[in-house]
Structures are given as C-alpha cells and as structure tokens.
Amino acid sequence: MMELLKVEGLTVRFGGLVAVKNVNLSIAAGSIQALIGPNGAGKSTFVNALTGMVRSSGGTIVLNGKALHDQKPHQIVAAGICRTFQNIRLFGGMTVLENALVGAHRHFKSSMLDLVFQSSRMKDEEAQWIAEAAEELEFVGIAKYRDTMASTLPYGHQRRLEIARALLSKPELLLLDEPMAGMNSAEKDQLAQIITRVRQRGITILLIEHDMQIIRQLSDRVAVLHHGETLTEGTVNDVFNHIAVKEAYLGRAA
Amino acid sequence: MELFGQLLANAIMLGAIYALTAVAYTLVYGVVQLVNFAFGELFMVGAFICVSLMLPSVSLFGVSVAMPGLPLILAAPLAILLVGLIGVLVERFAYRPLRNAPRLAPLIVAIGLSVLLQSLAQSIWGAEELSFPEFGLSKLPPLVLFGSIHVNVMEIVVLAVAIVSMVVLTIFVKSTRLGRAMRATAEDPIAARLVGISIDRVIAAAFLIGSLFAALAGLLYAQAYGFVHPTMGFLPGLKALTAAVLGGIGSIPGAAIGGMLLALIETFGAGYLPNGSAYRDAFGFGILILLLMFRPQGLLGRRELNEAPAGSLVGTGAGKTPPQWYQAIVRLVESWLLRFKPGKTVLTLGVLFVAVAAAFLITSDYWLRILIFVLTYGLLASGLNIVVGFTGLLDLGFVAFWAVGSYLTSILFVLVLKQTFGIAPADVWWLFYVNLLIGGFLAALLGVALGYPTLKLRGDYLAIMTLGFGEIIRITATNWIDLTRGPMGIRGIPSPALFDFPLGQPRYLYLVGLALAVVIFACIGRLVRSYVGRAWVSIRENESAAEAMGVDTPRYKLFAYASGGFVGGVVGVFYAHSQQYVSPLSFTLFENILILMLIVMGGLGTLIGPFIGAAFWIIFLQVAQDIPFIQSHPELRFALLGLALVCLMIYLPQGVAARARVKLMVPR
Numbered sequence: 001m002m003e004l005l006k007v008e009g010l011t012v013r014f015g016g017l018v019a020v021k022n023v024n025l026s027i028a029a030g031s032i033q034a035l036i037g038p039n040g041a042g043k044s045t046f047v048n049a050l051t052g053m054v055r056s057s058g059g060t061i062v063l064n065g066k067a068l069h070d071q072k073p074h075q076i077v078a079a080g081i082c083r084t085f086q087n088i089r090l091f092g093g094m095t096v097l098e099n100a101l102v103g104a105h106r107h108f109k110s111s112m113l114d115l116v117f118q119s120s121r122m123k124d125e126e127a128q129w130i131a132e133a134a135e136e137l138e139f140v141g142i143a144k145y146r147d148t149m150a151s152t153l154p155y156g157h158q159r160r161l162e163i164a165r166a167l168l169s170k171p172e173l174l175l176l177d178e179p180m181a182g183m184n185s186a187e188k189d190q191l192a193q194i195i196t197r198v199r200q201r202g203i204t205i206l207l208i209e210h211d212m213q214i215i216r217q218l219s220d221r222v223a224v225l226h227h228g229e230t231l232t233e234g235t236v237n238d239v240f241n242h243i244a245v246k247e248a249y250l251g252r253a254a
Numbered sequence: 255m256e257l258f259g260q261l262l263a264n265a266i267m268l269g270a271i272y273a274l275t276a277v278a279y280t281l282v283y284g285v286v287q288l289v290n291f292a293f294g295e296l297f298m299v300g301a302f303i304c305v306s307l308m309l310p311s312v313s314l315f316g317v318s319v320a321m322p323g324l325p326l327i328l329a330a331p332l333a334i335l336l337v338g339l340i341g342v343l344v345e346r347f348a349y350r351p352l353r354n355a356p357r358l359a360p361l362i363v364a365i366g367l368s369v370l371l372q373s374l375a376q377s378i379w380g381a382e383e384l385s386f387p388e389f390g391l392s393k394l395p396p397l398v399l400f401g402s403i404h405v406n407v408m409e410i411v412v413l414a415v416a417i418v419s420m421v422v423l424t425i426f427v428k429s430t431r432l433g434r435a436m437r438a439t440a441e442d443p444i445a446a447r448l449v450g451i452s453i454d455r456v457i458a459a460a461f462l463i464g465s466l467f468a469a470l471a472g473l474l475y476a477q478a479y480g481f482v483h484p485t486m487g488f489l490p491g492l493k494a495l496t497a498a499v500l501g502g503i504g505s506i507p508g509a510a511i512g513g514m515l516l517a518l519i520e521t522f523g524a525g526y527l528p529n530g531s532a533y534r535d536a537f538g539f540g541i542l543i544l545l546l547m548f549r550p551q552g553l554l555g556r557r558e559l560n561e562a563p564a565g566s567l568v569g570t571g572a573g574k575t576p577p578q579w580y581q582a583i584v585r586l587v588e589s590w591l592l593r594f595k596p597g598k599t600v601l602t603l604g605v606l607f608v609a610v611a612a613a614f615l616i617t618s619d620y621w622l623r624i625l626i627f628v629l630t631y632g633l634l635a636s637g638l639n640i641v642v643g644f645t646g647l648l649d650l651g652f653v654a655f656w657a658v659g660s661y662l663t664s665i666l667f668v669l670v671l672k673q674t675f676g677i678a679p680a681d682v683w684w685l686f687y688v689n690l691l692i693g694g695f696l697a698a699l700l701g702v703a704l705g706y707p708t709l710k711l712r713g714d715y716l717a718i719m720t721l722g723f724g725e726i727i728r729i730t731a732t733n734w735i736d737l738t739r740g741p742m743g744i745r746g747i748p749s750p751a752l753f754d755f756p757l758g759q760p761r762y763l764y765l766v767g768l769a770l771a772v773v774i775f776a777c778i779g780r781l782v783r784s785y786v787g788r789a790w791v792s793i794r795e796n797e798s799a800a801e802a803m804g805v806d807t808p809r810y811k812l813f814a815y816a817s818g819g820f821v822g823g824v825v826g827v828f829y830a831h832s833q834q835y836v837s838p839l840s841f842t843l844f845e846n847i848l849i850l851m852l853i854v855m856g857g858l859g860t861l862i863g864p865f866i867g868a869a870f871w872i873i874f875l876q877v878a879q880d881i882p883f884i885q886s887h888p889e890l891r892f893a894l895l896g897l898a899l900v901c902l903m904i905y906l907p908q909g910v911a912a913r914a915r916v917k918l919m920v921p922r
Contacts, residue, residue, distance in 0.1 A: 051802055053798065053801065053802065072806070073801040073802055073804075074801065074804045074805060074806040074807075077802070077803065077804030078804060082802070082803070082804070083802055085799065085802070089796045089798065089799035089802075090795075090796070090799070091791065091792050091795035091796055091799065091800075092795055092796075093791065093794070093795050093859075094788070094791055094792070094795060094918060095917075095918075097919070098788055098791075098917075098918045098919065101785070101788055101918075101919065102788050102789070102792045102800065102803050102805065103803050103804075104785075105785055105788070105789060105792075105803060105804050105805050106804040108784075108785040110784070110785070112781075112786075115780055115781055115784045115786060116777050116780050116781070118780060118920070122784065122920075123920060126784070126785075126919060126920050130919060165803060166803070169803065169804055
C-alpha cells in the first residue's frame with residue numbers, strides 16, 4: 001500500500017473554539033477513504049484546512065512526501081488536491097464548459113503576449129483543454145449542456161459539474177464534500193457509479209457523506225470525527241461495529 | 255492654548271453632526287448590511303427643506319413660490335419628518351425589490367440615488383448656495399469661555415440635541431418592541447422572520463430613523479455654517495460613513511465615538527499641521543483606508559462585516575421582468591439583427607467601416623468632438639469594466655488612473671519640456687505615442703499599488719476604500735500646486751502630430767481615438783476570451799470556489815486593477831492631448847460614478863456595453879439640450895441618469911446589451 005496523503009496532528013481553532021483537534025489520517029493511493037461524523041463534528045473544517053481555505057493552527061499535511069500546510073489554496077490545487085463543495089459553488093454566470101475550464105486553470109501556461117497576439121501556442125493550449133473539458137463533461141454525463149448557463153442547470157447536474165470541474169485540475173486526491181446531499185436514490189446510484197469510475201482512473205478519493213448505504217458501498221476505509229477528534233478509523237466493517245460510533249450517532253443505549 | 259481651546263470647541267460641534275449622520279449609516283447597515291450612500295443627500299435635502307420653510311418665498315425651478323416663513327423650531331421638525339418620509343419611500347421602491355439581489359446591485363442603486371437627489375436639488379433650488387436665515391438663537395452674541403474661547407449658543411444647542419437624540423435612540427433600540435425587533439434582525443434576519451418579526455417593517459423603520467437623523471444633522475450643519483448648497487451633503491456624508499466605520503459600523507455608541515474622534519483628528523490636523531487645512535478632507539479618507547486595512551470592524555464593532563457578495567449581476571437572472579414596452583423593443587431589434595445574420599467578422603468589419611466613414615461623412619466639428627467624447631468615455635468605461643464588470647470588484651477610484659495619464663503627459667510636455675527646457679512640442683511629436691505607453695504602465699503600477707491593500711476586502715468596504723484612494727489623489731492634484739498647477743490646471747498641451755502632419759483637427763483626433771479604441775478593444779477582448787478572462791469572471795461569480803479551483807485570486811485581482819489602470823492611463827494621455835487642457839475638475843468622484851453608470855447601462859461584463867452606454871449617454875446629453883425645460887435646468891439630465899440607474903438595477907441589471915455576453919474562450 002502506497003500512502004498518498006498523511007495528516008498528522010491537524011488542529012484548527014476559531015478563537016476559543018477548537019473545531020478540529022489533533023486529527024491524524026492516512027490515505028492509501030487509489031483508495032476511497034470515507035470521513036463521517038455527526039453534524040458539527042468538524043468534517044467540513046477538516047476539508048477546508050486540507051485545501052488551504054482555513055488556516056490550520058497546528059499539525060502537518062503531507063501529500064506524496066510534499067508538505068502542504070500553510071500553503072495557499074491555489075498551491076494546494078497545483079500539488080494535486082481538488083475539491084467539491086457541500087453547498088454547490090458553481091460560477092452561475094458562466095456556461096457549463098467555461099466552468100469546467102476554470103477547473104483546468106492551473107494547466108494554462110500561455111503568456112500575456114501569447115494571449116494578445118493569439119499565438120499558436122495559446123490556440124493549441126485552448127483547443128487541448130476545451131477537448132479535455134468536453135471529455136470530462138461526457139464522463140459525468142452532462143455533455144449536452146455544455147453551452148448552458150451553470151445557474152440554470154438542474155440540481156443533480158450541478159453536482160456532477162462540480163465533480164467534472166474538480167477533475168479537470170487533474171488531481172491525485174479528490175475531496176468530495178457530501179456529494180449526495182439533496183439527491184434522490186436514483187441520482188445517488190448514478191453518482192456512486194461516477195465515483196467508482198473516478199477511482200478506476202487511479203484517482204484517490206476522500207468522501208464525506210452522511211448516507212451510510214453509500215459509505216458501505218463505496219469506501220475502503222472509514223474515519224469517524226466527533227467533536228473535532230478522530231473517534232475511530234478502520235475498515236468499513238470495523239467502524240460500523242464500533243460501539244462508540246453508534247453512540248455518537250444514536251446516543252448512548254439505555 | 256487659545257487656538258487649542260477654539261479648535262476643541264469647533265471639533266466637538268462638528269463631531270456631534272458627524273455622529274448624528276453616522277447613526278443613520280450604522281442603523282441601516284446594522285439591519286440590512288447596506289451602505290446607503292444617499293444619506294449624504296438626505297442630509298442636504300433636510301437642510302434645504304428647512305431653509306425653504308423658514309423663508310417667506312423661495313425660487314423652485316426658477317419660479318418664485320410663497321413659503322410660510324416658519325420659525326426654526328417649527329420648520330426643523332417638519333423638514334425632518336418630510337425627509338423621513340423620503341427615506342421610507344426610497345427604501346420601499348428602490349431597495350426593497352433588491353433585497354435578495356447580489357450586493358453590487360443595492361450598492362449601485364445607492365450611488366444612483368445620490369446622483370438623483372443631488373441633481374434634483376440642483377434643478378429645484380438652483381446651483382447657487384442659499385444662506386441660512388437668521389433666527390432667534392443665532393442672533394445672540396457668542397459666549398466667551400475661559401476668557402478667550404468663543405462658543406455660539408447654537409453650538410451648545412447642537413451638542414445638546416445630538417446627545418439627547420442619541421440617548422433617546424439608544425433607549426428605543428434597547429427597550430421598545432420595535433427596537434428589539436431591529437436588534438434581532440441585525441443578529442439573524444432569517445431567525446427573526448421565523449419568530450414572527452416583520453422584516454419589512456423593521457427595515458422601513460431603520461430607514462425612517464436613519465433619514466430623520468441625517469436630516470437633523472443636515473440642518474444643524476447648515477445653520478452652523480450659514481448656508482445650504484446641493485453638494486453640501488457629499489463630504490459630510492462620506493465623513494459620517496468614515497465615522498461609522500471608525501466606531502464600528504452597526505454600533506450606535508460606536509457612531510458617536512467615531513464622529514467625535516474623526517472631527518477631532520480633522521480639526522486638529524487642519525489647525526496644527528503645515529498646510530493642514532488644504533488636506534483637511536484627505537485626513538478622513540486616510541484614516542478610513544488605514545482602518546479598513548487593519549481593523550475593518552472599527553473600534554466597537556464585533557465581527558468582520560465584509561463577507562463575500564453572493565454572486566454577480568450578470569447571467570443570474572437577477573432583477574424583475576422588464577416592462578412590456580422594453581421587451582417589445584428588444585424583440586424588434588433582435589429580429590432585425592437576426593434577419594441580417596451577420597457573421598462575427600462581417601459585423602466587426604461593418605462597424606469598423608461605419609466608424610471610419612463617419613470621420614469623412616460628418617462635416618461638423620461639433621459632432622466630431624462629440625464622437626471623440628463617446629470614444630474617450632467608451633474606452634474609460636471599458637477599462638473600468640475589466641475591474642467591475644468582469645472581476646466584480648466595485649471600484650470608485652478609477653478616475654485616478656485617468657488623471658495619472660493626463661497629468662503625466664501634460665507635466666512632461668508643458669511644464670518640463672516647454673517651460674523648463676524650451677523644447678517645442680513639434681520637435682518631440684513622437685513623445686505623445688511613447689507617453690501613451692508610459693502613462694498606461696504608470697497607471698497600471700498605481701493600480702497594483704492601490705489594489706494591493708484592498709485585496710482582503712469585498713463588497714461595500716472595497717467600494718469605500720477605492721473611493722478614499724480616488725479622493726486622496728484628487729485632493730493631492732488640487733493642492734500640490736507646484737506639480738499640477740492646482741485648480742488652474744495646465745493649458746497649452748500640444749495636439750498629437752505624426753511627423754510634420756498635425757492631427758489637431760477634430761477629424762484626425764477622432765481617427766486617432768478610433769485607432770486607440772480598436773487596439774484596446776481587441777486586447778481586452780483577447781484577454782477576456784482566455785483563461786485570464788475565465789479567472790476574472792470566476793472571481794466575480796464565486797471567489798472562494800475560484801480559489802479552490804486553483805485560481806490565484808489576489809494575483810488575478812491585481813492583474814484586473816493593472817489592466818483597467820493601464821487602459822485608464824492610456825486614455826488619460828489621449829484625453830489631455832485632445833482637450834489640450836487638464837484640471838482636477840475632470841477627475842471627480844462624479845466622473846467615476848458616471849463612467850460606472852455607462853457600463854451598467856450598456857452591460858456589465860460585456861465588451862461592447864461600455865461603448866453603447868457612452869454613445870447613449872453623450873448623445874442624450876446633446877439631444878436633451880434642445881428640450882426647453884431641460885435647457886433651463888441642465889442638471890435634470892443627471893437626475894434622469896440617476897433614476898435610470900436605479901431602474902436598470904431593478905429591472906435590467908444586465909444592461910441593454912445583456913445578450914452580448916462574451917464567450918470566455920476563443921470562438922471557434
């Protein structure tokens with residue numbers, strides 16, 4: 001097993017509140033690691049800290065042997081981590097294809113002069129990534145919407161577009177923050193298939209999700225956060241039989 | 255000691271007035287998180303109504319109208335109530351439809367309202383100042399305190415009125431039902447609605463009380479300085495906003511402390527610093543900028559109040575449905591355009607051909623000059639559009655870039671080369687073309703320098719900060735007489751020339767301007783249709799998502815400021831040589847607002863919008879001159895502009911060229 005991401009002692013403080021406390025997590029390359037926990041457990045804060053959107057107050061994040069803590073979000077994307085959002089954050093006033101192309105932003109190398117004079121380098125680059133973006137839209141099944149404004153896309157498709165957009169950054173690790181939220185079971189099934197196919201492409205996934213059915217179906221290992229701390233971590237079966245997890249979710253048995 | 259005491263007395267009175275106005279800003283901001291720039295104008299309207307009621311007759315629209323000639327004690331409450339009513343109406347018809355719109359929309363409406371009220375006041379009461387009538391208390395001789403400090407009775411009254419009204423307001427907010435509802439709404443509007451508070455009523459109340467306070471402050475200010483004038487509310491309004499931010503916007507005691515503090519700093523700075531009185535207004539803005547950089551929550555503010563604006567105006571379908579007649583016109587134009595079905599190249603070449611042909615078909619120098627204005631403003635608007643339209647950053651200091659270009663070339667040609675070295679401009683004709691580039695780069699540099707401290711700010715605070723920068727630069731240009739010749743301006747800037755061929759005739763100037771426009775238009779277009787344009791628009795649409803997708807947002811924001819600044823600087827150089835005269839009067843906040851309005855009119859975030867807006871507006875200015883009533887009240891045109899802006903934001907936030915949305919990739 002090759003380790004892709006190693007988080008050690010990650011802590012995030014907001015004033016006096018410790019939202020994430022001393023969390024350790026190690027993700028194997030090519031696996032799907034689930035992160036679960038009750039609302040307010042610190043899952044989203046953990047993701048925000050991983051992606052540099054929230055400053056961590058302590059601990060280390062290492063991806064492929066490269067230290068990432070205290071890096072800015074765009075540097076973390078460049079290092080190979082990209083994410084989707086729990087509350088969809090698309091660029092509403094841009095078309096679906098343009099949204100996807102923003103995901104590919106880090107690959108563009110043309111200089112200002114290339115742009116102003118529309119050099120062949122610029123045109124090639126643009127054509128290449130438009131083609132790749134079209135492929136990813138096809139991959140998540142929304143190719144026919146490519147010229148639609150993202151804000152008018154149906155809800156389920158907006159979630160798929162978020163995934164396509166993140167995939168275009170060519171991440172090694174994809175963070176999916178509650179991708180199933182607000183979907184019906186048919187939509188969940190389709191999305192689960194997409195996630196499986198992403199994994200088949202060799203992309204490692206950190207999946208935050210509330211739907212235990214989906215977790216069981218997709219993930220290799222599960223970590224449980226509770227009050228900002230790791231309650232337990234292990235294989236799906238181990239964790240689901242863990243007594244403390246049940247208590248965290250359901251309350252102490254009488 | 256004598257000076258100190260006198261300054262202190264003056265500062266306290268001024269502080270009381272700032273504090274009262276600051277309450278207006280703070281109250282409304284606290285409840286709806288909106289900077290209602292129009293409070294400065296309500297301040298002025300309050301003073302005007304009060305004075306009108308006190309006089310036996312006033313001239314309204316040039317017609318003498320009999321007035322009751324009330325004493326101050328009756329006129330003041332009446333004026334204040336009337337302004338309160340205006341405030342409520344403004345909220346009902348201008349802001350309420352935009353309550354769920356992105357932040358940029360109400361902000362632009364606030365600016366539009368300011369222009370509307372100010373220009374309307376100018377048309378109604380005339381552009382001359384009116385002196386404040388004498389009344390009982392003002393005739394009393396000043397009291398002498400500590401042997402040498404003169405204090406008018408009214409100054410004491412002002413302070414007393416301010417203290418009493420603040421205390422009453424504090425009690426109201428603390429312990430009445432409506433006051434509690436206001437605090438609850440400020441805390442969490444959704445939760446407040448869930449527990450049965452009528453948000454509409456609470457917001458209307460905040461606007462009512464705010465307007466009452468603004469009007470009260472306005473008439474106190476007017477009696478203290480002895481006059482009323484349509485622009486009198488502008489600076490005190492901004493100062494009061496500064497005071498509110500200084501104290502911590504949203505906090506009533508903060509407004510009081512902020513007002514006093516600002517007045518003290520300003521008065522003592524003007525009194526003791528060398529040349530301080532000239533830079534008096536710059537102190538306030540300087541403090542504002544430092545504050546926003548280092549402590550945006552102010553002295554007593556609790557939390558960071560500059561959250562991300564929710565989305566953009568463009569493409570989100572914000573706004574009500576435009577009226578039937580407008581839709582009919584759009585359908586007509588579109589069907590007409592569709593009949594032609596011009597390809598992109600054909601359309602571009604066609605427009606270009608018409609534009610060039612115009613130079614030879616139009617024989618009137620007058621109209622050619624007007625076309626030069628259309629190009630100049632269209633280009634300026636295109637520059638600002640990069641920042642506001644594409645990147646979504648509301649910039650109210652854009653004129654500074656224009657000024658930098660203009661002054662650079664003017665100082666170089668007139669003050670340095672001609673007057674210091676005696677070099678004739680004709681010998682260095684080529685320098686004009688070099689200056690276009692230098693002016694552009696200098697302005698771009700300034701754009702980065704001014705943009706850097708604003709990077710962390712979003713929404714309203716960003717607008718306020720850029721406004722502060724713009725004003726400081728204008729104040730400097732006005733007062734640094736050795737460099738800029740101050741308000742006199744610089745004359746005798748040579749017209750452009752090509753070798754021995756002078757290009758000073760309007761026809762040639764127009765062609766030079768057109769060439770510039772084509773180059774700049776193409777460059778902006780090419781930047782926008784690339785990953786750079788996509789990065790800009792992604793920042794506008796959702797900054798945190800843009801960040802998460804790997805866009806280095808600070809870098810692209812700075813690049814937007816630099817690009818916009820570059821365009822502003824280039825146009826500034828052209829402007830100076832085409833007008834042959836520059837003065838600080840060309841670079842006011844009003845000009846900035848005008849340029850902003852041109853973009854909004856044409857279409858934020860479209861390439862052609864700025865030019866459509868500029869053509870609309872400048873041709874309207876000319877045509878309207880022939881309408882008799884407007885002839886005698888030219889300011890009405892600007893009132894109309896303000897009104898148009900408000901209506902556009904409500905009904906058509908994407909502007910008239912909404913359908914001309916730019917594809918953010920190379921067209922295939």
